[in-house]
Amino acid sequence: MDSxxxxxxxxxxxxxxxxxxxxFSSKMFQQAEKNSxxxxxxxxxxxxxxxxxxxxxxELRLKVNSRERKRMHDLNQAMDGLREVMPYAQxxxxxxxxxxxxxLLARNYILMLSSSLxxxxxxxxxxxxxxxAQTHAHAPRPVLAPAQLPLHPLAQSxxxxxxxxxxxxxxxxxxxxxxxxxxxxxHSPPAAxxxxxxxxxxxxxxxxxxxxxxxxxxxPGMPCPCSLCQPLPASTASLHGLSMSK
DNA sequence: TAGGCCATCTGGTCCT
DNA sequence: AGGACCAGATGGCCTA
Numbered sequence: 001m002d003s004x005x006x007x008x009x010x011x012x013x014x015x016x017x018x019x020x021x022x023x024f025s026s027k028m029f030q031q032a033e034k035n036s037x038x039x040x041x042x043x044x045x046x047x048x049x050x051x052x053x054x055x056x057x058x059e060l061r062l063k064v065n066s067r068e069r070k071r072m073h074d075l076n077q078a079m080d081g082l083r084e085v086m087p088y089a090q091x092x093x094x095x096x097x098x099x100x101x102x103x104l105l106a107r108n109y110i111l112m113l114s115s116s117l118x119x120x121x122x123x124x125x126x127x128x129x130x131x132x133a134q135t136h137a138h139a140p141r142p143v144l145a146p147a148q149l150p151l152h153p154l155a156q157s158x159x160x161x162x163x164x165x166x167x168x169x170x171x172x173x174x175x176x177x178x179x180x181x182x183x184x185x186x187h188s189p190p191a192a193x194x195x196x197x198x199x200x201x202x203x204x205x206x207x208x209x210x211x212x213x214x215x216x217x218x219x220p221g222m223p224c225p226c227s228l229c230q231p232l233p234a235s236t237a238s239l240h241g242l243s244m245s246k
Numbered sequence: 247t248a249g250g251c252c253a254t255c256t257g258g259t260c261c262t
Numbered sequence: 263a264g265g266a267c268c269a270g271a272t273g274g275c276c277t278a
Contacts, residue, residue: 045257045264064265065255071266072253098251 082106 046061083102084090086109097105 047257061256067265068256068267069254076253100251 046057046064049057049060052060079099079102083097086097086102086105088097088105090096
């Protein structure tokens with residue numbers, strides 16, 4: 001059951017709840033009674049307090065409920081904070097990620113970043129190694145194009161992740177996906193399966209990462225990974241398989 | 247109307 | 263003892 005305040009908050013996960021006497025509406029007490037009837041099991045910290053009067057028991061129960069509400073609100077706030085840093089379009093017209101989707105997406109995001117970091121380390125090591133060899137050989141060496149530098153795989157993967165997320169959640173990114181397989185109606189939340197770990201997340205993207213180049217979101221502070229801006233080096237192709245199969 | 251998602255209440259358990 | 267955390271139950275809202 002929703003509290004009166006909860007039902008007016010447009011499904012916000014973190015409603016600003018002001019607990020006052022009116023908050024405990026008859027509806028809430030009806031629910032409380034039901035729950036009490038249902039859970040008449042022996043035990044229960046509050047129920048087993050013969051030393052307290054009925055009024056005290058009720059006050060204690062309200063206090064505990066309030067704490068629990070606050071705890072859940074804090075949890076939801078943290079969840080909102082997590083949503084904010086996810087590569088996912090946000091805005092008033094965009095339905096926010098569900099909790100489960102947020103967690104799954106976050107996990108994949110972390111995995112992708114970790115993988116990209118490893119790849120960056122490798123490439124940096126290779127570059128330094130080559131430079132050392134080159135210095136000794138006095139031979140001219142082609143300079144890596146920016147598109148081939150280590151950040152590329154990270155950004156490329158971000159595009160896949162973001163585009164896929166948008167596809168399954170229908171949250172419009174800055175570019176609009178036109179891929180028929182990923183088109184969904186607005187306001188449909190992402191299915192957990194798409195963000196899960198047992199199947200390639202976005203098969204169409206894995207098949208042809210270049211196809212959706214124009215539908216990607218560009219992230220501030222990151223090199224644009226879309227194929228319109230950069231070619232896809234073979235070394236990063238494996239990243240598209242990085243996902244949920246763990 | 248069914249199903250998904252969510253907020254809330256509640257009792258139980260664990261920790262300080 | 264009190265608080266945090268957890269899981270089950272319930273009902274509301276929303277979308278397909």
